[in-house]
Amino acid sequence: MTLNQLEYALSLKKHKSFKKASDRLNISQPALSIQIQNLEEEIELLIFNRSTKPVSVTSDGALFLEKAEKIITSTHQLQRFSEELNTDYRGLLRIGIIPTLAPYLVPLFSGNLQKDFPGFRLDIHEIITEEVVNRVRAGELDAGIISTPVSAYGIKSIPLFYERFYIYSSESSFEKQSELSLNDIRYDRLWLLEEGNCFRDQINDFCNLNNIRKDKPFIYRSNSIDALIRIVDNNGGMTILPELSTLSLNIEQELHIKNISGKPKAREIGLIVTPNFDKKRYIDKICEYITENIPKHMLNRDNCDVVDPNVKM
Numbered sequence: 001m002t003l004n005q006l007e008y009a010l011s012l013k014k015h016k017s018f019k020k021a022s023d024r025l026n027i028s029q030p031a032l033s034i035q036i037q038n039l040e041e042e043i044e045l046l047i048f049n050r051s052t053k054p055v056s057v058t059s060d061g062a063l064f065l066e067k068a069e070k071i072i073t074s075t076h077q078l079q080r081f082s083e084e085l086n087t088d089y090r091g092l093l094r095i096g097i098i099p100t101l102a103p104y105l106v107p108l109f110s111g112n113l114q115k116d117f118p119g120f121r122l123d124i125h126e127i128i129t130e131e132v133v134n135r136v137r138a139g140e141l142d143a144g145i146i147s148t149p150v151s152a153y154g155i156k157s158i159p160l161f162y163e164r165f166y167i168y169s170s171e172s173s174f175e176k177q178s179e180l181s182l183n184d185i186r187y188d189r190l191w192l193l194e195e196g197n198c199f200r201d202q203i204n205d206f207c208n209l210n211n212i213r214k215d216k217p218f219i220y221r222s223n224s225i226d227a228l229i230r231i232v233d234n235n236g237g238m239t240i241l242p243e244l245s246t247l248s249l250n251i252e253q254e255l256h257i258k259n260i261s262g263k264p265k266a267r268e269i270g271l272i273v274t275p276n277f278d279k280k281r282y283i284d285k286i287c288e289y290i291t292e293n294i295p296k297h298m299l300n301r302d303n304c305d306v307v308d309p310n311v312k313m
Contacts, residue, residue, distance in 0.1 A: 003075055005039040006068040008032055009047055013065055016054035073139050077278045090119035093282045096132035096144040097124060100225055101163075101269065104244035105145070109289040120285070136272055142279050143286070148270030157270040160290055161298040162306065165265045166246060167258040168229060169238035179259040189237035191228045229253070242267065243298065266304040 008025060012032070015021040022032040040047055047061035057065065080091070097106065106124060113120060125132075125141065132144035137154045148157040167180050171189065174180060228239045233253070243266075246257055271287060291299060 001039060001042055003072065005035050006072055008035050009039060009065060010069055010072060012036060012048065012055065013057055016056070018055065076139065080278055089117040089282060089285060091279070091282060092121040092123060093143070093279060093286065094123045094141045095125070095286070096127050096135055096141045096146075098129055098132065098146050099126050100242060101145065101147075101244065102126040103226070104242075104248065105269075105290070105294075108244075109286075109293045112293060113285070113289045117285070120282070133272065137274060139274070142273070142277070143283050144272045145269065145290075146272060147267045148272065149268065150272060152272075154274055155272050156275050157272045158287065159268055159270045160287060161269050161294055162266045162301045162304055163243045163269055163298060164304065165260060165267070165307075166241050166243065167238055167260060168232055168241045168246075168253075168256050169258055170232050170236050170256055171238060174258065177258060179261050181261040185238065191231050191237055191239045232256070244294070247295075263305045264303065266301070266306050268301070268306050 011021040018029050022029040049056045129146050132146050133152050135141040136144045225245050232239050
């Protein structure tokens with residue numbers, strides 16, 4: 001039994017197809033089949049049921065692979081341990097960041113980090129919250145940056161900063177107002193991200209979005225905040241923006257930003273890891289550079305009504 005064979009078996013379990021698993025592993029399909037067969041013969045246990053489509057795991061195989069996953073995870077942690085001892089941060093950190101945050105946060109800290117530590121390699125994945133959590137939990141990512149807190153098995157979160165929500169409006173009736181109440185929102189003129197997006201779900205906590213698309217002649221199912229800004233600029237209406245996205249607006253666009261009256265609504269942004277995460281020094285350094293390079297008032301949650309992202313996995 002080899003570590004490679006265990007990794008091959010875990011990949012087959014994940015992809016449920018010899019072809020998909022072999023493509024991901026960059027080996028031929030026959031080679032993968034032989035290695036799985038050799039493993040099963042050595043341990044005298046049938047791990048996979050090849051007669052089903054997709055390929056399924058047997059009940060005994062599931063127990064075996066559960067142990068195998070722990071071994072592989074421990075092995076990877078041991079392989080990366082030497083990087084922890086390297087004082088000049090010559091190593092790789094894989095981070096998942098949600099799309100409503102990544103385009104605005106990454107440029108703020110990545111340049112300074114790369115300048116100070118040229119050997120610090122960042123592999124950033126812009127993916128949705130659910131995928132960030134699942135991939136951190138599976139060990140495919142070292143950490144994630146999402147809206148927290150989260151209620152997810154095998155995940156712990158570290159608060160980083162608090163990002164306020166603003167109304168972005170091109171409505172002429174609100175042109176001279178710097179502040180709007182939630183009652184001022186015209187839902188027939190409100191543009192938001194597609195359903196299922198964590199940012200949209202948070203807005204739903206303080207806005208009534210039940211009939212947002214009712215009788216709308218033009219529906220735009222977007223996953224991009226920048227796209228919503230352009231829609232408002234060109235088609236009129238309003239949307240709701242997270243604070244960091246407002247930092248890149250031009251002078252004319254800044255006039256469209258409206259505070260929400262009352263106690264400011266905000267989302268907590270945090271870093272998620274597994275309870276026994278490795279690469280601690282690297283993760284600490286990322287946290288340090290993020291908090292050093294964002295507006296200082298965002299580090300304090302005082303006077304903010306923090307909206308729960310309702311992430312339960």
